[in-house]
Amino acid sequence: MPTEILMPALSPTMEEGTLAKWLVKEGDAVAAGDVLAEIETDKATMEFEAVDEGTIGKLLVSEGTEGVKVNTAIAVLLDEGETAEDVPAAAPAAAAGDEAAPAGGSAAPARRKRETADDSAETSAPEPDWPESTKLRQQTVREALRDAMAEEMREDDRVFLIGEEVAEYQGAYKISQGLLDEFGAKRVIDTPITEHGFAGIAVGAAFGGLRPIVEFMTFNFAMQAIDQIINSAAKTLYMSGGQMGAPMVFRGPNGAAARVGAQHSQDYAAWYMQIPGLKVAMPYSASDAKGLLKTAIRDPNPVIFLENEILYGRSFDVPDIDDYTVPFGKARIWREGTDVTLVSFGIGMKYALESAENLAKDGISAEVIDLRTLRPMDTGAIIRSVKKTNRCVTVEEGWPQGSVGNYITSVLMQEAFDYLDAPVINCTGKDVPMPYAANLEKHALVTTEEVVKAVKQVTYS
Amino acid sequence: MATRKTTKRPNVSAEELKTYYREMLLIRRFEEKAGQLYGMGLIGGFCHLYIGQEAVVVGLEAAAEDGDKRITSYRDHGHMLACGMDPNGVMAELTGREGGYSKGKGGSMHMFSKEKNFFGGHGIVAAQVPLGAGLAFADKYLGNDRVTFTYFGDGAANQGQVYESFNMAALWNLPVIFVIENNQYAMGTAQQRSTSSPDIYHRGQAFGIPGEMVDGMNVLAVKEAGDTAVAHCRSGKGPYILEIKTYRYRGHSMSDPAKYRTREEVQKMREERDPIEYVRSLLLTGKHATEDDLKAIDRDIKNVVNAAAEFAKDSPEPALDELWTDIYAETAQA
Numbered sequence: 028m029p030t031e032i033l034m035p036a037l038s039p040t041m042e043e044g045t046l047a048k049w050l051v052k053e054g055d056a057v058a059a060g061d062v063l064a065e066i067e068t069d070k071a072t073m074e075f076e077a078v079d080e081g082t083i084g085k086l087l088v089s090e091g092t093e094g095v096k097v098n099t100a101i102a103v104l105l106d107e108g109e110t111a112e113d114v115p116a117a118a119p120a121a122a123a124g125d126e127a128a129p130a131g132g133s134a135a136p137a138r139r140k141r142e143t144a145d146d147s148a149e150t151s152a153p154e155p156d157w158p159e160s161t162k163l164r165q166q167t168v169r170e171a172l173r174d175a176m177a178e179e180m181r182e183d184d185r186v187f188l189i190g191e192e193v194a195e196y197q198g199a200y201k202i203s204q205g206l207l208d209e210f211g212a213k214r215v216i217d218t219p220i221t222e223h224g225f226a227g228i229a230v231g232a233a234f235g236g237l238r239p240i241v242e243f244m245t246f247n248f249a250m251q252a253i254d255q256i257i258n259s260a261a262k263t264l265y266m267s268g269g270q271m272g273a274p275m276v277f278r279g280p281n282g283a284a285a286r287v288g289a290q291h292s293q294d295y296a297a298w299y300m301q302i303p304g305l306k307v308a309m310p311y312s313a314s315d316a317k318g319l320l321k322t323a324i325r326d327p328n329p330v331i332f333l334e335n336e337i338l339y340g341r342s343f344d345v346p347d348i349d350d351y352t353v354p355f356g357k358a359r360i361w362r363e364g365t366d367v368t369l370v371s372f373g374i375g376m377k378y379a380l381e382s383a384e385n386l387a388k389d390g391i392s393a394e395v396i397d398l399r400t401l402r403p404m405d406t407g408a409i410i411r412s413v414k415k416t417n418r419c420v421t422v423e424e425g426w427p428q429g430s431v432g433n434y435i436t437s438v439l440m441q442e443a444f445d446y447l448d449a450p451v452i453n454c455t456g457k458d459v460p461m462p463y464a465a466n467l468e469k470h471a472l473v474t475t476e477e478v479v480k481a482v483k484q485v486t487y488s
Numbered sequence: 489m490a491t492r493k494t495t496k497r498p499n500v501s502a503e504e505l506k507t508y509y510r511e512m513l514l515i516r517r518f519e520e521k522a523g524q525l526y527g528m529g530l531i532g533g534f535c536h537l538y539i540g541q542e543a544v545v546v547g548l549e550a551a552a553e554d555g556d557k558r559i560t561s562y563r564d565h566g567h568m569l570a571c572g573m574d575p576n577g578v579m580a581e582l583t584g585r586e587g588g589y590s591k592g593k594g595g596s597m598h599m600f601s602k603e604k605n606f607f608g609g610h611g612i613v614a615a616q617v618p619l620g621a622g623l624a625f626a627d628k629y630l631g632n633d634r635v636t637f638t639y640f641g642d643g644a645a646n647q648g649q650v651y652e653s654f655n656m657a658a659l660w661n662l663p664v665i666f667v668i669e670n671n672q673y674a675m676g677t678a679q680q681r682s683t684s685s686p687d688i689y690h691r692g693q694a695f696g697i698p699g700e701m702v703d704g705m706n707v708l709a710v711k712e713a714g715d716t717a718v719a720h721c722r723s724g725k726g727p728y729i730l731e732i733k734t735y736r737y738r739g740h741s742m743s744d745p746a747k748y749r750t751r752e753e754v755q756k757m758r759e760e761r762d763p764i765e766y767v768r769s770l771l772l773t774g775k776h777a778t779e780d781d782l783k784a785i786d787r788d789i790k791n792v793v794n795a796a797a798e799f800a801k802d803s804p805e806p807a808l809d810e811l812w813t814d815i816y817a818e819t820a821q822a
Binding site (some may be wrong): 187213218219221223224225226227228229230231232233234235236237254255258259263264265266267268269270271272274303304306325326327328355 | 557589590591592594598600602611612620624627648655656659813819
């Protein structure tokens with residue numbers, strides 16, 4: 028029986044990739060360890076090796092095909108005595124391959140198609156951050172973040188990027204792709220694996236008049252540096268009676284990625300949100316990632332900028348405007364509604380928007396607010412909305428005790444109590460360390476079903 | 489390597505000696521006064537006195553130039569006075585008053601002066617070490633030839649971030665002088681109980697950072713070592729380590745009875761190695777000054793310190809509005 032060779036997942040969050048190059052042809056004999064193909068993900072180009080020996084019977088997906096889903100059959104390996112005729116006629120994989128465009132196109136149709144749902148949600152935003160006539164282009168969150176840094180580095184020589192693998196490797200998650208080439212090793216600086224040390228050095232550099240952007244490979248590793256972030260960066264302006272502070276950005280992916288276990292999956296939104304002296308941004312869309320990061324780099328205070336690995340590869344409309352910025356402390360209303368207010372931020376918005384879509388089918392109209400920054404927090408926007416809907420559900424992936432939602436709830440209790448027709452419900456991640464098993468992980472995070480259920484509970488429907 | 493005790497007969501002028509005497513005496517009298525005010529309840533919280541260690545900062549400040557930076561831990565009053573900060577402002581910060589360097593919001597451990605390039609005043613042991621390396625990083629990035637004096641103690645020398653900083657400072661050739669003020673006690677733990685190898689300056693060898701041990705009770709030796717370190721850093725050769733052996737006469741903080749060492753040990757240091765007495769004897773035996781000259785300096789210092797204490801008592805407490813200022817720097821309007 029011929030063996031199907033499947034499109035591999037080359038990172039925890041990879042869902043699809045480009046089959047950049049075949050290094051074997053039909054009829055070639057291969058041994059385990061031989062490189063079969065080059066596969067391009069949005070992060071890197073990786074070599075894909077054979078695990079079994081045999082003869083390449085058929086290449087099912089042609090070179091240059093974009094948007095090949097993980098686990099699609101891309102080739103067939105024949106055992107001794109088998110021939111290409113033994114290959115089943117309609118390999119299910121071929122369909123995916125045919126649908127995708129050849130390399131060289133600006134974007135793969137498969138990808139575009141997948142994002143249609145996002146687009147529809149986005150165009151329903153009643154409070155756009157740009158004028159209606161603005162030209163938009165699709166950009167990934169990853170590209171938006173890189174552009175924000177590049178634009179600010181062009182404007183201000185004091186701005187530099189420092190962190191692990193940011194320069195020669197082009198970023199562990201490829202956020203700094205191309206920056207070393209443009210700005211050189213003086214301003215794009217690879218560090219040893221030494222978070223406490225390089226965070227402290229960056230804070231000192233900020234005291235000394237520079238504008239550091241510190242990239243943490245993930246915010247989980249920033250726990251090693253949290254003393255420098257809080258005690259040195261956040262408190263110095265106050266302790267010095269306003270004489271000196273730390274104008275800088277600490278950024279990197281935060282929260283769960285996919286299947287990376289308890290130590291690499293923590294959401295720090297509620298932690299950093301608690302600290303006076305810090306500002307905290309947590310964008311969902313690419314336009315907000317870009318506009319908020321530019322604002323963060325210009326801010327004269329230390330800013331915690333919480334990104335999300337799963338969102339890096341997602342595309343959104345980004346306005347084609349010179350110097351596009353988004354102010355801190357201004358929430359974005361993605362969807363207007365009348366029955367319930369859904370408040371979220373970062374990847375939590377994915378669940379909030381999906382829930383709103385599902386609820387609409389049941390005739391429940393949800394208003395969806397993306398906080399965008401948690402400190403300062405646009406509590407005014409939440410209160411205004413709740414005065415209209417009289418109900419509120421918060422959505423986040425972080426833990427329940429001392430959550431961002433808890434804080435929002437207390438604000439509503441104190442400032443909008445008379446307008447509430449039901450208790451506020453906080454939909455959060457579960458109160459457990461992140462498990463590895465796929466089913467458990469999915470359940471450990473907040474789910475769209477839970478949000479829908481919470482809304483039905485507060486709307487008594 | 490032997491401890492640097494000054495090479496030959498130091499080539500030091502009468503004026504320099506008098507300056508050292510004056511500056512060390514200012515720190516000592518200031519700290520004694522701070523101790524008194526603490527006893528009177530005018531200073532609260534933690535208060536770590538520098539008495540006994542005066543030659544360290546005075547010697548190194550003599551090696552510094554305008555624009556050089558300094559940063560230290562919480563035993564910081566001496567560093568502030570030595571770099572020229574106003575005794576009134578320092579004392580008023582100790583009493584938590586409006587006239588203090590941080591408007592009363594920092595206290596003994598957290599004072600700063602942008603004007604004097606004094607970057608604190610840090611309360612978490614060793615956190616100032618990467619910060620100091622970062623100040624040096626900024627100078628190198630900006631292309632000036634300034635150096636940063638980064639002070640920490642023998643206790644801090646056991647924190648991991650010190651070695652993270654050594655590594656990057658050497659890797660990136662940062663103009664930072666790591667000054668280990670080895671007063672031989674990490675709070676109540678004697679160095680031999682906390683430190684596997686007695687010579688802390690040796691630890692730079694692992695990173696290729698030159699270092700030396702210096703007699704910290706001898707201001708001339710400190711100045712000489714400071715000159716060497718500054719020349720090394722300023723010429724672009726990267727970091728340098730000075731382990732300066734010193735001794736604190738008082739407890740770790742005001743509430744420390746210092747039961748971990750004998751009275752005799754302290755007494756012996758005071759009698760035989762006092763840094764101020766040493767300069768005083770050089771002045772007198774070298775006939776650079778008379779007893780009367782020195783008495784005049786003593787009187788001057790006493791006046792300065794008394795005036796600082798009066799200022800610190802009279803300065804009002806910060807207005808309650810101050811609670812809410814300086815949390816965020818104002819964002820520039822677009």
